[in-house]
Amino acid sequence: MNDDNHLSPEDKAKLREHEYDGIKEMDHPLPRWWVMTFWLTIIFGVPYFFYYTVGGGISLRQDHAERMAIINKMKEEEIKKSSNFDQAYYDNILKDEGVMKGKIVFETNCVACHKDEGIGDIGPNLTDSFWIHGNGHAHDLFNVIWNGVEEKGMPVWKDMISKEEIYQAISYVYTLRNKNLKGKESQGTKVDD
Ligand code: HEC
Numbered sequence: 001m002n003d004d005n006h007l008s009p010e011d012k013a014k015l016r017e018h019e020y021d022g023i024k025e026m027d028h029p030l031p032r033w034w035v036m037t038f039w040l041t042i043i044f045g046v047p048y049f050f051y052y053t054v055g056g057g058i059s060l061r062q063d064h065a066e067r068m069a070i071i072n073k074m075k076e077e078e079i080k081k082s083s084n085f086d087q088a089y090y091d092n093i094l095k096d097e098g099v100m101k102g103k104i105v106f107e108t109n110c111v112a113c114h115k116d117e118g119i120g121d122i123g124p125n126l127t128d129s130f131w132i133h134g135n136g137h138a139h140d141l142f143n144v145i146w147n148g149v150e151e152k153g154m155p156v157w158k159d160m161i162s163k164e165e166i167y168q169a170i171s172y173v174y175t176l177r178n179k180n181l182k183g184k185e186s187q188g189t190k191v192d193d
Helices: 009-014 032-053 060-081 085-093 098-109 136-146 163-176
Strands: 015-020 023-026
Touching: 009 136, 085 098, 085 136, 085 163, 098 163, 136 163
Parallel strands: none
Antiparallel strands: 015 023
């Protein structure tokens, strides 16, 4: 009790009342900003806790699932948009009598469903200006021939004939567009070009 004399008057003022085994304590309050922040986190924490436990707040798992769904959708759309159509390769096929060779590929593989000159039967009429898939451009033809539309009966050709034959077939089918031969009624959307 009596050996507080070495303390400055300010320190003496900070001494608390209690004493344990001769040990006394000074009052050192935490900075105000710190205390305020502490209380704010508690005030913030209460509604936060209830919102995410019983208030219908979205869980991390749901949030992740939703974001992944958006990402996957974007991916799908990108894949749809970006055909792997190889323009340089196609140009070479064209130079190398692609259309004539393509006619043979077509007659061998495609006429069963698309009929001679592509007038259509099981498969759509390829001589009109209507397209179910894409706009009848070479890269659109590539997509549908390469990937097929299995659920509608158009086979997937990428593993059945060579890349070269597929490009030859494209170059031939491309010449059929807008010939408007009498055949299967038009399907899809009209494309003016
Ligand atoms: C077993 C039948 C069948 C064979 C064989 C076939 N197709 Fe098809 N093809 C279809 C069907 C059915 C569709 C329509 C798909 C749809 O409705 O989505 C189609 C669609 C297409 C389209 C898209 C037409 C459009 O309007 O978008 C092209 C191009 C095409 N075929 C080219 C070919 C080529 C080239 C071959 C030969 C390598 C071929 N097809 C062989 C049945 C066939």
